[in-house]
Amino acid sequence: MIWxxxxxxxxxxxxxxxxxxxxFISILGIFLADPGLLTNVPRKVFGGVNNFTLVxxxxxxxxxxxxxxxxxxxxxxxxxxxxVGPLPGGLAMVVVLxxxxxxxxTGTAIAAAAAIGGMMIPAMNKEGYDVRFSSSxxxxxxxxxxxxxxxxxxxxxxxxxxxxxxxxxxxGVIPGLLMGIGLMAYSYYVGKKEGYRSSDRRATLNEVxxxxxxxxxxxxxxxxxxxxxxxxxxxxxxxxxxxxxYALIIGMFVYREISLRDLWPIMLETAKTTAAIVFLIGSAxxxxxxxxxxxIPNQLIEMMGDVSESPILLLLxxxxxxxxAGTFIDTISAVSIFTPLFLPLVLxxxxxxxxxxxxxxxxxxxxxxTPPLGVCLFVTSSIAKIGVPKMFKYLFPQIAILxxxxxxxxxxxxxxxxxxxxxx
Numbered sequence: 001m002i003w004x005x006x007x008x009x010x011x012x013x014x015x016x017x018x019x020x021x022x023x024f025i026s027i028l029g030i031f032l033a034d035p036g037l038l039t040n041v042p043r044k045v046f047g048g049v050n051n052f053t054l055v056x057x058x059x060x061x062x063x064x065x066x067x068x069x070x071x072x073x074x075x076x077x078x079x080x081x082x083x084v085g086p087l088p089g090g091l092a093m094v095v096v097l098x099x100x101x102x103x104x105x106t107g108t109a110i111a112a113a114a115a116i117g118g119m120m121i122p123a124m125n126k127e128g129y130d131v132r133f134s135s136s137x138x139x140x141x142x143x144x145x146x147x148x149x150x151x152x153x154x155x156x157x158x159x160x161x162x163x164x165x166x167x168x169x170x171x172g173v174i175p176g177l178l179m180g181i182g183l184m185a186y187s188y189y190v191g192k193k194e195g196y197r198s199s200d201r202r203a204t205l206n207e208v209x210x211x212x213x214x215x216x217x218x219x220x221x222x223x224x225x226x227x228x229x230x231x232x233x234x235x236x237x238x239x240x241x242x243x244x245x246y247a248l249i250i251g252m253f254v255y256r257e258i259s260l261r262d263l264w265p266i267m268l269e270t271a272k273t274t275a276a277i278v279f280l281i282g283s284a285x286x287x288x289x290x291x292x293x294x295x296i297p298n299q300l301i302e303m304m305g306d307v308s309e310s311p312i313l314l315l316l317x318x319x320x321x322x323x324x325a326g327t328f329i330d331t332i333s334a335v336s337i338f339t340p341l342f343l344p345l346v347l348x349x350x351x352x353x354x355x356x357x358x359x360x361x362x363x364x365x366x367x368x369x370t371p372p373l374g375v376c377l378f379v380t381s382s383i384a385k386i387g388v389p390k391m392f393k394y395l396f397p398q399i400a401i402l403x404x405x406x407x408x409x410x411x412x413x414x415x416x417x418x419x420x421x422x423x424x
Contacts, residue, residue: 004029005341018333020278026290033294041286042080048285049278050238053159060150061241063344064111065266066247067102072218076101077119079320080217089191092137093184100148100180100220109331109368113142113379121384128373129196136369137389139376140398141183143365146331150177150225150243153331153364155236157357160339161283165236166229167354170423171416173226175358175409179244181403183256190394217250230423262277262355277332284336291340302371311349316411319363323403326367330375334364354420355413362406369399 004025011021013346080097087093091388097348102112117138124134146153146192150170189198224246225239234242251258260265325334338360346356368376377388378393 009311012329019280019283022287026286029290044286044289045282049282051159056155056237056240057152057277058270059244060152061273062270063243063247065270066251077102086403087382089187089196091124092187092191096141096187099144109142109365109376110379112145113139113376117380117383131384131386132391133190133394136395136398139369139380143368144176144179146361146365147172151333153361156335157339161343161353162169163353163357167420168357169226170419171354171358174415175362178405179402182405183263186398212339217254221246275347280333280336288340308315311351319410322363326364327370330362352417355416358416366402387417
């Protein structure tokens with residue numbers, strides 16, 4: 001039955017939608033094994049989506065949509081300018097810092113790339129920044145979104161792998177910050193080398209306080225969400241409700257940049273995104289049952305032989321596979337495919353599933369800025385009005401920095417697991 005997994009990837013390369021490819025392969029495999037088992041297909045699909053935790057997905061998507069359209073990005077950018085704006089490469093560092101803040105609100109890379117890029121790329125152009133640098137930096141900074149909580153990717157992994165979403169949220173904070181620090185260091189280097197400096201005047205303490213006050217209501221939301229989950233006041237699903245209510249209050253009554261007429265397109269976009277994700281999860285659930293029924297994970301463990309007993313070598317192979325796959329498969333789909341394939345190998349190798357979840361998420365988000373199909377690249381290229389290949393000069397060093405961070409969190413698991421243990 002391994003050949004069916006190979007056929008799955010062939011269908012993906014032929015651009016068949018992932019949800020359809022997963023469903024087709026699963027049904028074909030079940031039919032070949034025992035046609036009588038096809039009666040289980042509807043039950044398995046429904047069982048996969050009949051999970052209370054998944055309610056958090058549309059809620060965080062909705063909260064992110066409200067936040068991105070409610071004037072949040074403008075205030076986060078202004079606050080970031082007061083902190084790092086006057087430094088060499090200051091506006092570039094603002095992009096990274098604003099992306100870190102924005103990621104803690106939306107949890108999605110595409111929203112961060114569109115919201116931050118729409119404001120910062122034109123501003124950087126006016127200051128004389130190379131558009132190839134600014135557009136590539138916005139794209140790579142946006143990859144922090146699915147790592148820093150709340151994260152749709154980590155929620156889906158937690159549901160599929162039966163891992164605590166609260167633990168995953170805590171574990172994602174330091175890797176996300178490391179990615180931000182790495183990209184800010186690169187921004188400083190380029191700014192120093194190219195002479196990019198917006199102003200010689202540093203912000204006064206009063207200006208920093210005013211900027212922080214203006215952005216405080218936005219910045220406090222992730223603190224409420226993570227703090228509530230860690231303290232046990234509410235579940236990850238309930239935190240999604242709180243995020244939506246908080247975003248509505250801030251956007252409609254405090255910042256007053258969202259009206260009732262804006263809610264319909266926001267909810268429509270949320271419904272479209274949620275429907276696609278739920279359909280994919282249903283197909284993935286069927287695929288997981290198909291793999292387990294045919295003992296395909298066990299066959300992979302047997303094929304890997306001694307490799308599965310060496311965590312260092314096993315993680316290296318998994319990283320290589322995921323980095324390659326991430327260039328062709330979108331993040332949500334890749335989580336649905338590779339979690340059931342690799343999780344048994346990881347557990348057999350004695351690797352913590354929380355650790356693996358962060359490795360999986362970082363790998364796949366790097367794929368969002370890796371040619372040929374890096375979706376964030378297309379978002380920023382459309383804003384900057386340049387072709388994706390023109391970004392490569394500055395893009396590849398940034399990807400190298402992200403891969404270095406990936407290697408650190410892969411082989412120094414304490415970076416991820418220490419905070420988790422600290423809050424238990």
